Amino acid sequence: MNARQATARTAPDARGGAIPTHARDNAAGPSAAVPPTIEVRGLSKTYRSKREGTVLALDDISFTVEEGEFVCIVGPSGCGKSTLLKILAGIVAHSVGTVAVRGKPPSDAQNRLGLVFQAPVLLPWRTVLQNTLLPAQVLGLDPKAAEARAHDLLRMVGLEQFASSYPNELSGGMQQRCSITRALLHDPSILLMDEPFGALDAMTRDTMNLELQRIWRESGKTIFLITHSIPEAVFLADRVLVMSARPGRIVEEIKVDLPRPRDLDTMSEPAFAEAVRHIRGLFGIGGKERPHVD
């Protein structure tokens, strides 16, 4: 047990990382110009529902996410953020336009990305540890290595004492943290996160933001994260995409040039406050619905 954990944590780097990651495992071949990891062109999505007829959820969306980039998306409730994420994950079909993840359709079997849902979506008959291990079983990874990694991840999010608890014994925030360990277990090179920290208290949220930044810097993952919190988006992202109320359109892209690694002091810098103010302004003018802002 101890020996296994020790081997799993052999190379703690200068930042003291405990979670081993194999960076860019699925990176495209040796071509000089790396194509965008996510490429979306003219995407629209229409839902057909019996009561309301057709609902235009996303309207003519275009953007790219480069490999290793951290992109956050903010927008009013109901503007189609979760829909967009599910299209990228290949679990909802889009209506118009093209979507490519590593040059392939999102539903391609090679695109085994990490997905954090807006709700925890834990399986109630599995313990926290077994829930975390789900991707290892689905993808047929080595069970011993996966279990060691799961324990490391659970320690990172502060759930190690709850490894053998069942989800209905946990608070909403603890369940959500478990869903994050599950998304990270198979070390996916693309991470899609739908308001992952929405259910957490402010202090845990800060810690999780710092952890996420660390994981991202160490592993070179491409992260696409939805949030309701404009400061969180600015803190985490290289680039923030701002969406309008339904039908969702991308109103503006804001590049965030704050130096890395960012820490809690970053939030008191003038450039940070300026970026937050700018995005808030966009909602004040453009959006019919004001987003929840904390």
Add this chain to the structure above:
Amino acid sequence: MSTDVKASADTPPPADTLPARAPFSIAGLIDRHLGVLSFIILMLALEFGLRYFRVPDYVLPPPSQIFTALVRGFAPPFLSPSQYYVNIATTLTEALLSFVLGSAFGIFAGAMVVEFKGVRRLALPYVIGLQSVPKVALAPLFVVWFGFGIESKVLLGVLLTFFPLLINTAAGLSSVERDRIELMASLKAKRWTTFRMVKFPSALPYVFAGLEMAAVYSILGAVVGEFVGGNSGLGVLILSRNAALDIAGSLAALVILAVMGIALQRAVAFARGRLLFWAPVHDRLDADS
């Protein structure tokens, strides 16, 4: 709909509420043994009431006679066809075989109907048609086709248990939370993997509701089959006691059937408690036991 599910996933579980141990009191004692107590009172009332009003034994014998009949039925010679042992063995075999086979086929068919559109289109009209037939009406035909042995009874029992499992399994598999399936889709899980790891376990509460019905129907199938034509079994015993106007003997066999039914249901409930410890229990009447 999905918001409901999410909300319930977030609400903390009800804490294990320990019933406050009341200090010893007559009222507490009565409360705890209410079932047994009311049974004893009912039996005594019947016993004296039937005797007092001189109700003839061939209409309704008092409980003491049923009890005597029970004791006599369990006495030697053990292997005589008029004693309980052989008949219990026959009926129990028929019921258990019906339960296991009918449930297995029902679960399998329910899964096929939900998972494969072709199967659904092909089989659903027949399923709906057959379901509306009162299946016990087929018992005489089964006896003609399969004889007086246990085959005709098992077949009737299978037919009776098949439908509740088909319908419940199909309902359970159709109502799996979409998020759970999407989770597996995001991992590009194979269809069978999703079925095995997420869909079937999610449907288990429904499957168990079906199994609880099947436990009752399997015994019903066996007894009705024996009524229509059989050589052995508690149904046969009831008919022969009736013909001899031995109502106490007939009712004693009925008591054994009731005990068998309760035992089978308890076995299902036990398995359910083991497998479905994670499912809410609010729909169970006997949740406190």
